[in-house]
Amino acid sequence: MAVKDLYDTKGAVTGGGSPDWLRSHEAADDTAPAVQKLLDAGASMIGKTICDELFYSLQGDNHHYGTPANTLAPGRLPGGSSSGSAAAAAAGLCDFALGSDTGGSVRIPASFCGLYGLRPTHGRIELAGAMAMAPSFDTAGWFADDAELFKTVGSVLLDGASRTAPIEKLLIAEDAFALADEPVADRFLDILRRAGDVVSGSSMIDVSSGQFDLWRNAFRIIQAHEVWQTYGSWIEIAKPNFGPGIKDRMAMAANITSAELSEAKPIHDAARRHIEGLVPVGTVLCLPTAPCVAPPLDLAADALAEFRARTLSLTCLAGLSGLPQVSLPLAKFDSCPVGLSFIAWRGGDEALLDIAESMAPFREN
Amino acid sequence: MAVKDLYDTKGAVTGGGSPDWLRSHEAADDTAPAVQKLLDAGASMIGKTICDELFYSLQGDNHHYGTPANTLAPGRLPGGSSSGSAAAAAAGLCDFALGSDTGGSVRIPASFCGLYGLRPTHGRIELAGAMAMAPSFDTAGWFADDAELFKTVGSVLLDGASRTAPIEKLLIAEDAFALADEPVADRFLDILRRAGDVVSGSSMIDVSSGQFDLWRNAFRIIQAHEVWQTYGSWIEIAKPNFGPGIKDRMAMAANITSAELSEAKPIHDAARRHIEGLVPVGTVLCLPTAPCVAPPLDLAADALAEFRARTLSLTCLAGLSGLPQVSLPLAKFDSCPVGLSFIAWRGGDEALLDIAESMAPFREN
Numbered sequence: 130m131a132v133k134d135l136y137d138t139k140g141a142v143t144g145g146g147s148p149d150w151l152r153s154h155e156a157a158d159d160t161a162p163a164v165q166k167l168l169d170a171g172a173s174m175i176g177k178t179i180c181d182e183l184f185y186s187l188q189g190d191n192h193h194y195g196t197p198a199n200t201l202a203p204g205r206l207p208g209g210s211s212s213g214s215a216a217a218a219a220a221g222l223c224d225f226a227l228g229s230d231t232g233g234s235v236r237i238p239a240s241f242c243g244l245y246g247l248r249p250t251h252g253r254i255e256l257a258g259a260m261a262m263a264p265s266f267d268t269a270g271w272f273a274d275d276a277e278l279f280k281t282v283g284s285v286l287l288d289g290a291s292r293t294a295p296i297e298k299l300l301i302a303e304d305a306f307a308l309a310d311e312p313v314a315d316r317f318l319d320i321l322r323r324a325g326d327v328v329s330g331s332s333m334i335d336v337s338s339g340q341f342d343l344w345r346n347a348f349r350i351i352q353a354h355e356v357w358q359t360y361g362s363w364i365e366i367a368k369p370n371f372g373p374g375i376k377d378r379m380a381m382a383a384n385i386t387s388a389e390l391s392e393a394k395p396i397h398d399a400a401r402r403h404i405e406g407l408v409p410v411g412t413v414l415c416l417p418t419a420p421c422v423a424p425p426l427d428l429a430a431d432a433l434a435e436f437r438a439r440t441l442s443l444t445c446l447a448g449l450s451g452l453p454q455v456s457l458p459l460a461k462f463d464s465c466p467v468g469l470s471f472i473a474w475r476g477g478d479e480a481l482l483d484i485a486e487s488m489a490p491f492r493e494n
Numbered sequence: 495m496a497v498k499d500l501y502d503t504k505g506a507v508t509g510g511g512s513p514d515w516l517r518s519h520e521a522a523d524d525t526a527p528a529v530q531k532l533l534d535a536g537a538s539m540i541g542k543t544i545c546d547e548l549f550y551s552l553q554g555d556n557h558h559y560g561t562p563a564n565t566l567a568p569g570r571l572p573g574g575s576s577s578g579s580a581a582a583a584a585a586g587l588c589d590f591a592l593g594s595d596t597g598g599s600v601r602i603p604a605s606f607c608g609l610y611g612l613r614p615t616h617g618r619i620e621l622a623g624a625m626a627m628a629p630s631f632d633t634a635g636w637f638a639d640d641a642e643l644f645k646t647v648g649s650v651l652l653d654g655a656s657r658t659a660p661i662e663k664l665l666i667a668e669d670a671f672a673l674a675d676e677p678v679a680d681r682f683l684d685i686l687r688r689a690g691d692v693v694s695g696s697s698m699i700d701v702s703s704g705q706f707d708l709w710r711n712a713f714r715i716i717q718a719h720e721v722w723q724t725y726g727s728w729i730e731i732a733k734p735n736f737g738p739g740i741k742d743r744m745a746m747a748a749n750i751t752s753a754e755l756s757e758a759k760p761i762h763d764a765a766r767r768h769i770e771g772l773v774p775v776g777t778v779l780c781l782p783t784a785p786c787v788a789p790p791l792d793l794a795a796d797a798l799a800e801f802r803a804r805t806l807s808l809t810c811l812a813g814l815s816g817l818p819q820v821s822l823p824l825a826k827f828d829s830c831p832v833g834l835s836f837i838a839w840r841g842g843d844e845a846l847l848d849i850a851e852s853m854a855p856f857r858e859n
Contacts, residue, residue, distance in 0.1 A: 353752065354752045357752035358752065358756050361756030361757070362756055362759075365753075382752055383752055383753035384752065384753065385751060385752040386749050386751055387719045387722035387726065387747055388722060388726055388730075391722050391726030391730075392730065394727075
């Protein structure tokens with residue numbers, strides 16, 4: 130396995146994608162429990178992987194360390210922030226890789242690199258010995274190219290309240306598919322039709338009631354506020370030399386006001402209730418993981434901002450609700466991978482791993 | 495007893511000193527546990543009392559409802575925010591009165607109205623059914639004119655981890671006394687000398703290491719941030735017509751940034767550790783409750799701001815540390831009451847009530 134450089138491993142300095150963080154911290158005394166569990170279960174670690182600087186990006190590039198190669202979509206971003214873990218697993222350097230997901234950091238690289246990727250139910254996998262980002266949304270997560278191994282990793286990592294149940298109802302988030310590039314959305318809907326026997330009883334729904342922008346913005350504000358509570362003191366003391374995108378986002382994070390935060394919180398609560406209400410035990414929600422295939426490495430800043438907003442509109446659903454989401458590498462478009470996602474009820478992580486297995490035959494080569 | 499209009503009493507709308515809050519809320523279904531305990535112990539309630547609007551002032555005036563009369567210092571402020579409770583107890587309308595203290599709202603009116611007043615250890619008295627303000631600092635509290643009854647109320651209200659011990663050491667906070675008007679400070683130091691037999695083994699210390707401004711500002715920022723998290727959503731919807739001082743403070747609260755908050759938190763932590771370290775079990779810290787007697791009702795805005803800053807420098811010690819503080823009505827100056835305070839260790843509330851009793855013979859008439 131490969132391990133995102135957000136998890137402590139005994140004797141190594143955890144770097145979080147930031148050379149200044151690496152320089153100003155000591156080697157870890159202990160290995161993070163999530164990593165240790167995998168080691169105890171027989172995994173061997175090939176190394177720790179590059180990630181976006183302090184995890185604050187979905188792109189997968191790193192101004193200081195370079196951009197991990199997306200071997201399945203050459204010339205394109207790997208997606209982030211768990212970029213190195215996804216790139217390593219996609220290139221076959223390891224069988225599976227540990228990442229983490231706050232705003233999409235497992236799901237997006239899984240989609241762009243053609244891997245299975247899970248963002249677990251918030252709180253189901255212990256994050257002790259892992260660098261925090263925005264604790265209200267932080268989760269672990271992992272990647273694998275093989276659905277069976279992907280599930281086995283889950284049996285080692287998943288803790289806490291599990292609620293498994295057969296899938297009886299599939300909701301297709303029509304407005305989420307509408308956010309995706311049309312040919313990508315069409316491809317997914319076609320796969321869903323072909324997989325009709327696997328997950329039957331589907332219906333189209335409007336998942337956001339037109340509130341994607343509101344939800345995404347509430348997510349952005351709470352995340353930014355928490356990021357600054359996590360890293361602000363260090364930033365003010367260490368004055369790290371941030372790469373361009375993260376520098377702007379950290380400045381934004383420092384300036385979130387009490388008023389913005391208090392406006393965002395009830396929106397967060399309402400979104401969580403709404404999304405939870407959609408997926409009672411036995412119901413899953415299907416949506417595109419990302420709105421498009423991996424953008425090219427040289428995408429312009431304004432196009433990146435637009436990519437980021439569209440993507441966060443999709444990823445904030447699981448973020449705000451704390452529900453588990455799996456991304457399945459079912460399709461390719463223009464020979465670039467793109468992932469199809471399912472969100473389940475709280476504790477329904479195992480049901481998502483079962484979906485990954487049962488949908489595997491529909492994966493395009 | 496009288497009860498600050500921050501506590502629910504079954505069938506009445508809790509108003510929090512704000513006519514707009516009163517108008518926009520329903521009658522309480524239950525009586526707050528703190529009030530109920532006192533009723534169950536045999537107290538009868540004469541009514542609920544005016545307080546500063548949403549508790550966000552130390553002055554004790556209320557733009558909408560008027561200013562409760564300070565009968566012991568006519569023409570002067572009663573102190574707030576538990577102004578009505580203190581005024582009622584001082585005027586003999588009740589034997590004791592329930593207040594609450596976030597930034598000094600029991601201690602300051604106790605000082606200005608010539609009453610015993612306790613801010614308990616943070617968390618020792620349940621605040622269910624009480625309007626929140628800034629939960630990191632919110633406590634209950636009460637007033638009485640009689641030291642014995644003052645202690646009896648404590649035996650009914652105080653819950654949770656009590657740690658009683660004889661007082662073996664008295665620290666006199668020299669820099670806190672230096673913040674007070676000189677004749678007031680001299681009067682207190684004289685009382686302490688005369689009371690030498692009651693609390694022996696005293697020594698002068700510098701309590702703040704020159705950090706009063708830093709601590710007060712950290713308190714202000716965290717309080718403001720939490721006040722906005724408590725009331726911001728309502729304020730944005732209800733658009734209440736705030737009185738002049740509170741209007742400015744709420745605007746300030748709305749604009750606290752993530753950066754200000756993250757700078758304030760380590761200062762809060764350091765202050766808490768420092769102050770806790772000064773008062774191990776058996777040691778109490780003596781300081782003036784307020785820097786002066788009650789200001790006149792017509793004090794100019796700039797003088798009020800200066801009064802507020804000097805006062806918060808003293809009151810933030812218990813606020814930041816969460817430690818209990820008692821104010822004793824021992825002195826009068828220019829025939830206006832002024833209180834002497836003792837801060838004890840966490841859970842040492844009962845020891846402070848004992849000090850109140852043993853110091854009662856030194857009260858000036």
